[in-house]
Amino acid sequence: MIRQWAQSLGLAETFLFAPNEDAEGGEHKLLLDGVRGSFSASQIDGPDIQSDSRSWAWSSGVLHHVTATPNHVIVRRWDKSGYDRYPLVLRFNRIVHSE
Numbered sequence: 759m760i761r762q763w764a765q766s767l768g769l770a771e772t773f774l775f776a777p778n779e780d781a782e783g784g785e786h787k788l789l790l791d792g793v794r795g796s797f798s799a800s801q802i803d804g805p806d807i808q809s810d811s812r813s814w815a816w817s818s819g820v821l822h823h824v825t826a827t828p829n830h831v832i833v834r835r836w837d838k839s840g841y842d843r844y845p846l847v848l849r850f851n852r853i854v855h856s857e
Contacts, residue, residue: 759826760787760799767791774798774814782810788818797822812836 774786784802
């Protein structure tokens with residue numbers, strides 16, 4: 759799914775963690791398009807957000823971390839304690855069909 763987002767949005771994709779680094783389960787990437795358009799992203803099988811996703815965004819120099827679960831997309835900003843949760847189908851369809 760993260761690769762589809764990168765291709766649909768025209769973003770460069772790279773790994774969020776080094777291959778030998780221990781990270782929470784799932785796929786974790788950086789999607790890059792300059793300062794304002796870049797964000798970190800995770801795809802996980804569980805229903806929850808990762809506890810460290812805000813610090814991952816901060817450490818990577820991006821403003822937001824987006825987590826895709828089987829049913830939702832969760833958006834967190836590195837400097838805010840809350841998050842926004844959206845139905846996955848709604849968000850993905852808007853991204854893909856906005857081209």
